[in-house]
Amino acid sequence: MMLSLTCKTAIKAVIYLAIKFKTGEKAGIKNVASYINASEHTVGKILQSLAKESVINSAKGPTGGFYLTLKQNNQPIINVIYAIDGKGSFEECGLGLSKCSATHPCPMHYEYKVIRDQFKTICRDNKISDLCETVEDGIAYLMD
Amino acid sequence: MMLSLTCKTAIKAVIYLAIKFKTGEKAGIKNVASYINASEHTVGKILQSLAKESVINSAKGPTGGFYLTLKQNNQPIINVIYAIDGKGSFEECGLGLSKCSATHPCPMHYEYKVIRDQFKTICRDNKISDLCETVEDGIAYLMD
């Protein structure tokens, strides 16, 4: 939607970590990358960023890897979005004006804002664990 | 939203042509560019593309320029989007899967689709002339 490609990859990666969370396993970069069908290098950078922002956890050395705590597993996915695309993700104007607001709106402002806010709500209401469920149940997929 | 920067500029340019439509004037590239605060070169390419797709009209030579017919003025803005970003604009997956659908959904598919379709509806229901009105009335703006 207004998510960068990197951010989409990040969400998929985190959902995969949520799957691993159930068995208490950590996941390595290669592991994640192959499951979500993304480049190892890209996934590596993303996971590091997320770890730095405490959206996920990491452990170095053999037996190391990336993992979620219970609290992290119950985070809304908007946390991932904020960590990767920044806090401004849900503030952008539909027509690209830098200062679009109720007091100085673009011609699409009001209708666009409704949609944007709705998407924000979805991202705030859906926890990582929620999205994980659909994949575990075989209802949804993380790759084609 | 899922619109490219070029497409956003295109919409603003077309709205400006709708303003000119009222007085029957044609608008030149410089004219449009300065009003919507965009690069002349960029606006030039955009207007040419739109003319080629018959979303707008053009006339060469002195007294030439770009303009709308009555029919074009009443087009929905989705026509502009299709011309610039292509027909696939409203089909993209929220998580970037190339084959995301009801039969093979990503974890966000259903909720995302609702939003995406809603945005599509807005773009189909709003005519160029509608958006022009808000600018003419001083309610909305095309630049900061």
Add this chain to the structure above:
DNA sequence: GTTTAAACATGATCTCTATCATATTAATGT
């Protein structure tokens, strides 16, 4: 303590979009 497996850090390259530049074509007015 040495080896090894993993995250971490930094920088380089690629790719796509957007922007810039130049030359050509067409139409108007004198």
Add this chain to the structure above:
DNA sequence: ACATTAATATGATAGAGATCATGTTTAAAC
């Protein structure tokens, strides 16, 4: 007819995001 004005066409450049490559640090296992 000629000069002028504006769209058209094509290609080059710049910038940002994404990807790739290499080396460094940390921690576990023996």
